Amino acid sequence: MIAENIVHFARVLRNAGMPIGPDRVLAAMNAVEQVGLDRRDDVHAALSAVMLDRHEQQPLFDAAFDAFWRDPKLLEQMMLLLLPKISGRGDKAMAPRANRLADALAAPRPPQAPNKANETAKEEIQFDTAFTFSDRERLQRADFETMTTAEFEQAKRLAAEVPLPVEPVRRRRHQVAQNHERGVHLDLRATMLRMARQPQTLAPAYTRPRTEVPTLVVLLDISGSMDRYARLLLHYVHGLTRRYLKVHTLTFGTRLTNITRSLRHRDPDVALQQADALVQDWKGGTRIASCLDEFNRQWARRLLGSNAALLLVTDGLDRDEHGDLGRAAAQLRRHAHRIVWLNPLLRFDGFEPRAAGVRALLPHVDRFLPVHNLASLADLRRALREPAADAASRTSPH
Amino acid sequence: MTADATPAGACAAAALDLPNSVDAVVALLASENYVCDRRLATALFLSLKLQRPLFLEGEPGVGKTELAKTVARALETLLLRVQCYEGLDIAQTAYEWNVSRQMIEIRLAEAAHGLSDDAARERLGKSLYARSMLIERPLLQALTQVRSPVLLIDELDRADEPFDAFLLEVLAENQLTIPEFGTIKASAPPITIITSNRTREIHDALKRRCLYHWVDFPSVESELEIVRLKAPGAPERLSIQVVEFVQRMRTLDLFKAPGVAETIDWTNALVALNAIRLDPATVHDTLGVLLKYQDDIVRLQSGDTVKLLDELRARALLQ
Numbered sequence: 146m147i148a149e150n151i152v153h154f155a156r157v158l159r160n161a162g163m164p165i166g167p168d169r170v171l172a173a174m175n176a177v178e179q180v181g182l183d184r185r186d187d188v189h190a191a192l193s194a195v196m197l198d199r200h201e202q203q204p205l206f207d208a209a210f211d212a213f214w215r216d217p218k219l220l221e222q223m224m225l226l227l228l229p230k231i232s233g234r235g236d237k238a239m240a241p242r243a244n245r246l247a248d249a250l251a252a253p254r255p256p257q258a259p260n261k262a263n264e265t266a267k268e269e270i271q272f273d274t275a276f277t278f279s280d281r282e283r284l285q286r287a288d289f290e291t292m293t294t295a296e297f298e299q300a301k302r303l304a305a306e307v308p309l310p311v312e313p314v315r316r317r318r319h320q321v322a323q324n325h326e327r328g329v330h331l332d333l334r335a336t337m338l339r340m341a342r343q344p345q346t347l348a349p350a351y352t353r354p355r356t357e358v359p360t361l362v363v364l365l366d367i368s369g370s371m372d373r374y375a376r377l378l379l380h381y382v383h384g385l386t387r388r389y390l391k392v393h394t395l396t397f398g399t400r401l402t403n404i405t406r407s408l409r410h411r412d413p414d415v416a417l418q419q420a421d422a423l424v425q426d427w428k429g430g431t432r433i434a435s436c437l438d439e440f441n442r443q444w445a446r447r448l449l450g451s452n453a454a455l456l457l458v459t460d461g462l463d464r465d466e467h468g469d470l471g472r473a474a475a476q477l478r479r480h481a482h483r484i485v486w487l488n489p490l491l492r493f494d495g496f497e498p499r500a501a502g503v504r505a506l507l508p509h510v511d512r513f514l515p516v517h518n519l520a521s522l523a524d525l526r527r528a529l530r531e532p533a534a535d536a537a538s539r540t541s542p543h
Numbered sequence: 544m545t546a547d548a549t550p551a552g553a554c555a556a557a558a559l560d561l562p563n564s565v566d567a568v569v570a571l572l573a574s575e576n577y578v579c580d581r582r583l584a585t586a587l588f589l590s591l592k593l594q595r596p597l598f599l600e601g602e603p604g605v606g607k608t609e610l611a612k613t614v615a616r617a618l619e620t621l622l623l624r625v626q627c628y629e630g631l632d633i634a635q636t637a638y639e640w641n642v643s644r645q646m647i648e649i650r651l652a653e654a655a656h657g658l659s660d661d662a663a664r665e666r667l668g669k670s671l672y673a674r675s676m677l678i679e680r681p682l683l684q685a686l687t688q689v690r691s692p693v694l695l696i697d698e699l700d701r702a703d704e705p706f707d708a709f710l711l712e713v714l715a716e717n718q719l720t721i722p723e724f725g726t727i728k729a730s731a732p733p734i735t736i737i738t739s740n741r742t743r744e745i746h747d748a749l750k751r752r753c754l755y756h757w758v759d760f761p762s763v764e765s766e767l768e769i770v771r772l773k774a775p776g777a778p779e780r781l782s783i784q785v786v787e788f789v790q791r792m793r794t795l796d797l798f799k800a801p802g803v804a805e806t807i808d809w810t811n812a813l814v815a816l817n818a819i820r821l822d823p824a825t826v827h828d829t830l831g832v833l834l835k836y837q838d839d840i841v842r843l844q845s846g847d848t849v850k851l852l853d854e855l856r857a858r859a860l861l862q
Contacts, residue, residue, distance in 0.1 A: 168751070172593065179592045180565060180585060187565055190585035198750035200600060200757040317630025318703060333642040334634070338723070340649065341668050360743075442798060450700065450742035476838070 147182065148174055151192075154213050158196065161205060169196055185214070307381055307526040309389070310485045310514070311454040313356045322353035329353045359454045359482060360391040364440065366459035367424060368398040368431035374489045375427070376417070378458055381525060383408050383416050393448050397436035398426035403444070433463040433502060437473035445480040455481040457510070460488055463502030470502055474509040486510040487528075558731075559618050559691050561591050577606070577613040578761070578768045586756040587614070596714050596735035598750060601758030604802020607738040611695035614734065621692035623681040623733070627702035633709065637682040637719060645671050672723040682713055686729040694733040700742045707749045715752045761803060763790055769803055774810040784821045785810050787860055789833065791851050797842070801833045808832050820861060823848055 155170045176191040193206055322329045335350035363382050367375050386392040386408045393405045407419035421427075449455065455477065463470055478484060486506065507513065516528045562568045568584040568591075579587075587610070590597035599607040615622035625636050633639075652667045679687065685694040696710070713719055717729040737753060739745055761769065763786060770782045777785075785806060793800040801809075809832045818825050826848050834840050855861040 164747070166751075172595070175593055176589050179589055184565075186581060187585050190582040191589055193582075194586040194589055194754040194756055197755045197757075198598075198747060199744075199755075203757065316703070318632065318705065319630075334640050337640060337642055337645050337671070341671050442796075447741050447743060472838075 308529045314359045316355045319352035320355040322351045362448050363394045363456045365396045367396045369428045372428045398429045401436050401439050434470040434473050441476050449480045452482040454483040456485050458487045461503035470505040478509040484510045485512045487514045489516045571617045575613045575617045576772045590754050596753040598737045598753035598755050600739045604804035605758045611736040615693040623685045624695045625681050627698050631702045639678045641676050685733040691731040694735045696737045700739040707746050773807045776814045777810045797839045798836045805833050
């Protein structure tokens with residue numbers, strides 16, 4: 146009886162999005178057997194010790210536990226009510242493919258005559274559309290269009306090519322090295338193994354400190370002024386996340402949202418759709434100072450350990466009247482190993498730090514990348530390949 | 544890495560005397576002056592019963608490491624500790640081949656009968672990688688004890704990801720595979736306690752093999768009990784004021800809320816200064832014991848201290 150209930154309970158939690166495999170169900174049965182059913186709080190503690198693996202899951206677990214062990218039927222009814230939503234999520238995963246599917250089904254179009262004047266005119270019109278209509282059409286949702294096949298191929302290629310904004314760092318862990326490299330250490334254990342095989346010869350083995358790409362935390366501004374670049378930048382970050390495991394992404398506008406897990410999805414369209422569903426403040430105002438402050442408190446110590454680099458993508462136009470951007474940025478500087486600021490500027494030809502937000506941020510970044518008219522991933526690649534323009538070259542103790 | 548030895552005679556007895564109910568765990572820890580809530584006791588009880596590692600996460604200074612030490616003391620067994628840092632590798636945590644002895648072995652073999660024939664080489668190879676050539680580090684030591692030791696892997700978040708992966712075999716199977724030697728399996732499985740301050744997320748694969756418990760700040764009653772036990776020199780009234788003040792302070796939006804360890808330190812500091820009650824001047828002078836970020840200290844000094852003390856006074860605690 147209790148076993149059945151635990152299986153049922155586990156299924157409820159799984160539906161709610163917690164990763165509970167059969168191994169945990171077995172462990173849960175064991176655990177409940179051990180503590181007995183005399184005390185409700187013991188059962189609660191036992192099940193949560195077995196079934197949870199991060200602190201954030203606790204409130205959800207508590208709610209489910211309360212509801213379930215009071216009246217399993219009630220919870221079932223609640224879950225039934227939730228069911229359409231759950232299948233809705235599945236539908237959403239299917240939807241983005243539509244555009245590419247339509248593309249695949251459509252007959253190939255005859256190639257257009259290579260008329261240069263025509264093309265530029267057409268481009269301008271498209272450009273206009275992006276400017277005038279985007280703000281009116283969309284409300285709180287970013288509502289990314291799905292990509293056509295050609296776009297998809299190009300985006301995939303570019304996302305794989307655009308370099309990282311940070312340099313690899315040297316780690317304290319060692320890896321096998323050739324003996325002619327500089328800074329090598331003698332690896333006694335491996336040398337010994339070689340000698341055991343070939344006692345007549347001494348062939349020393351070496352190691353050297355490993356260099357690797359540091360953990361990269363991306364803070365992405367998705368407020369109204371940055372709206373033009375949101376899709377492009379998300380594609381870039383998605384490409385990075387797919388290539389390197391250690392990329393964490395948070396978006397900020399009026400609030401801070403961690404979208405790392407949705408960007409791990411292989412398909413860029415699905416990843417962007419999921420990210421879109423998570424973020425509530427597309428195209429709102431910007432409260433950079435408050436968001437950076439929240440990041441410092443909630444995330445910095447968890448994400449910026451072990452020499453992580455921070456990529457800050459914002460235009461620095463802060464509408465936050467209460468926050469102290471300079472202080473938040475200084476604090477951020479003390480947490481991150483390197484801060485790279487990518488600023489997609491549209492207005493100026495030569496960059497001048499006029500806005501107060503820009504002036505407050507600039508002293509605290511290691512590398513400043515102003516990108517004029519960031520229209521494609523190709524632009525971004527060009528900007529990142531340029532030699533580092535150090536805004537505040539500092540002698541870091543790291 | 545240290546191996547805190549308990550009385551040597553205690554290690555002779557084979558099996559540990561494990562508590563057989565949650566209440567027994569609470570009582571056992573209480574006998575060693577460790578105040579713990581029932582949830583933590585349940586998690587620990589399960590970890591002992593199901594022989595699964597206990598993964599403790601929480602803010603610094605809430606008694607995660609202390610729990611491991613207390614368990615070792617209470618069960619009268621050896622505590623083996625791995626203090627984690629970046630770049631930690633097998634040679635420092637699990638085992639290392641005694642290379643200088645191996646060199647001598649080769650030299651001796653050469654001197655004695657040469658290494659001309661294959662049989663002699665075979666013999667040499669075997670003797671080079673014998674068990675006696677292994678230097679045991681805490682992880683391997685934890686597997687080779689007659690009596691189950693407590694294995695404390697402290698601040699795992701400070702080590703890098705490759706180390707997590709290396710731990711998987713030890714944690715899940717209680718065994719260690721040494722390529723040159725073979726697999727060493729624990730005769731008496733260790734009681735493993737892992738702590739993390741969450742400066743990075745530990746991989747799910749590792750957490751899955753453990754029982755998870757988030758160690759929260761204690762309630763007023765528990766914290767008062769802890770202060771009474773750990774700072775016995777403090778007057779009762781002062782202890783109450785300190786605990787109420789710190790508890791109230793944690794609800795402020797501070798960058799780093801003070802842990803229980805800080806509460807104890809602060810109480811001891813106040814006792815050393817001969818304070819008998821909290822007043823703004825004393826609090827300001829000793830804030831550095833409680834708060835470790837300048838921003839937080841400035842914030843408290845510029846008004847919040849007075850506000851908190853007024854609150855205490857309003858509740859008739861400050862006399």
